[in-house]
Every structure is written in structure tokens, then in C-alpha cells.
Amino acid sequence: MPLISVVIPTLNAAAALPFCLAALRLAERVRMPLEILIADGGSSDGTVALAKQSGVRTVTAEKGRGRQVRAGGQAARGDWLLFLHADTVLAGDWPGAIAGFIADPTNRQRAAHARLAFDDDRPAHRLIAAAANLRSRLLGLPYGDQTLLIHRDYYRSLGEYPALPLMEDVALVRRIGRRNLTLLPGVTAITSAGRYRRDGAVRRVLRNLACLGAYFLGFPPERIARFYR
Template identity: 50%
Template sequence: MEQRLDIVIPCLNAAGTLPATLGALGGGTEVIVADGGSTDGTAGVADALGVRVIRTPRGRGPQLAAGAAAGEAPWLLFLHADTRPGPGWRDAVERHIDAPGNAERAGYFRLRFDSAAPVARRWERAVAWRSRVFGLPYGDQGLLIARPFYETLGGFRPLPLMEDVDLARRIGRRRLVPLGAEAITSAARYERDGWLLRPARNLACLSLYALGVPPRLIRRLYG
């Protein structure tokens, strides 16, 4: 996959989770860490692990956009710093890139939480249903997209949150397809906030966004 793929990871105080994500990626691919002003040494960790680091304005939307703009490869894979691709991810990405017709389709991974709790499996199935029926994979599922298609769509907008939903809506449900691999994401926020409260909060944010409430206001309401 050399020369064909840039991997963009937005970071903010992610020194604790970034090494596992970078370790899962392995070598042979350009990785761009877009740091939004971390104070925990995230940039130093990334630099020590041999990946490219750029400093960007804080906010996941601006960080993703800046990371994409810093690369040149014809395909982009966006990942969160606490999400690592599971076994077989390279083969899944290559199949998507090589398949005819995918120049204007985006791919996403199957979500899996790094938790043994039975409730985690239930939410994984709910996420798969949401992604399939509504065409709304979230950022912790990753996003694989051809750079020309990404640029035609206008890329990630400088939103403080909901940047993943905003881009998914512009891609469209019929042009979003599952990749044959998992994205293993941290369950820490769900275990901290509660397996019911955290999804309820996310659904409230999504509902307000769908009603036209500006993301900056949603962020003030929910932090």
C-alpha cells in the first residue's frame, strides 16, 4: 500500500492510547498525527514512534482537515487516536482500493469495543444497524475514502463536533460500504459515563444536529 494511502489521526492528549493505535498500523504507510495542542506529550510520543506530526487548531474537524491537506496519497484513512484497526485491516483496505467503482464510495470498519461486557456486544450490533440503515458510521469506525472524492465533497468542515456525521451525510448512505475488518475502540468513556447514559448523550447530540442546532451550541450544552 506504499504511496497509495495516508492515515490521518487527530489527537488531543492521547499519549496513553496512541502507541497501541500506531502499533496496530505497523509500517509501510504514511501516518500523519494532527495534534490540536496536547499538553501530555502526545506529539513527542508520535515523533518517537516515527510518524509525522503537524500542529493544528484544536477541534476534530479542523485537525482532520489539516491532516488530510498535509498528505499527497490518492487514498485517505481517518482514524481516532483511541481506535486501532483489527486483524486483516490492510487486506480489507486494499480490497476496497482495488475494487472497481470504489473511487466514489467510502468504507468504514465494523466497530468493536475493547470490553468484555455483554452490553458492549449489544451496542456493537446497534452501531452496525445504524451504519447500514442510516448511513451514519461515526469517526471511531474509521473512514477510508479516495482523495479526489473527499475533495469533491469539500472534505471535513471546521466543526467542533459532529464532523463525522456531517461528512457521512454528504457522502450518502448508498456510497458508504462496510470494510471486512474491525475497528477496536476504547470503551473507557462508556464505562466512565455509563453504557446507557453515553449513547443517550450521543443520540441527543445527533438529534439536535438534525434539527439544525449549530455544533458549537451542542458542544456548549454537552461539553
């Protein structure tokens, strides 16, 4: 099996990162060749030290998820890239699903993502996840939290992740196109619901929809990012 590079952008992620990395250890048990690469945006909470203690490669990038995943993708050594958020844990037989996807030569010009779930089982969070999964299936617009598996050559032919302060995930999957996106069977990306608990689920959803609408209307990503924050 070819080498798979897992690219994880981090910014003060010391609390969440150990759980993300622990789930990736499943690859060792099935002897899947995996490179884990942290693209850090200037953490001050020990994230980089934690990553190094875990034997994970680290690169430093300018703060901003788009810039960080772009830098991580450029530093990756693998034939396949798996972009994963630091507050997300892969669940299910993700090594088997990834191996199956990679084994099909036609998927070198396609990409795959996981089903979304939250680490908080409140009804509002289940509804948000269900809506996100429906959006992914019907519109081909998975969230960055849902991870993205893509061949390095195809990724580079698309221009890589743009160095945007926000909406870098939407920009890339729009280039890929709905027909070239598929779901990794049996794989769930369990991500933190912390931002929904902090801001309120309804308020956060409305803010996300406003940002997405503004992006499609052509508003500058820098302006959208200021509103988002």
C-alpha cells in the first residue's frame, strides 16, 4: 500500500490532539503506512511539543487553516493525502475503507470524505450533523470536519487548498465537483461540538449559513472571516 500522509492543522489544540492521534494508531495494528504531519499556526499551549513527543512531524505555517493545510500538503511525503482536523476523531473501520478506496485506480481522480457526527449527542447536534451529511450527499459540499482523502497528483492539479482565512474547504471541494466526491463507507468523523455549545447551536448555524451565502455571492473571504470571528 502507498504511503498516506495525514495532514492536521493545529492552533492551540493540545487538549484535543491526543484523542485525534490515538485514533490514528489503529493504522499501526493493520500495518497501514501512515505519515502524520502537524501544520501548526503558532500554538502557545504546548501543541507542538506534544506532537513531537508523539513522534509526529511538524511544520510551521502562517496562522489560518487554509494557509496551514496548504503548507502541510506541500510538506507531505505520501502518495495520498488525508486532511483531518485536530478536534476530530476517526471512528469505524477507516483503514479498511481507505484501503478500498485507494485500491481502485479510478479514484486517483476522485476524493472521499467521512460521515459527520459530534461528540455531544444532544438532539440539536444530531440534527446539525444530519443536515451536513445531507448537504454532502446532495450538493457535494462536505465540511472540513468530515476529512478529505485525495491523491497527491490530483490535489496538486486542482491548485491545492487556497491560502484563504476561511472557506478553503468549500473552495477545494467545488473544484473537485460533486460527481468526483464519494463517502468512505462505514467511517464517521466525530468532531467537537464545543463551538456550538459555546455560541448556541441556532446562532452558530445561522452564522455558518450567512458566511457560506456571502462566499457564494462573491464577498471577499477576509471580510467573511472577520464576520465569522
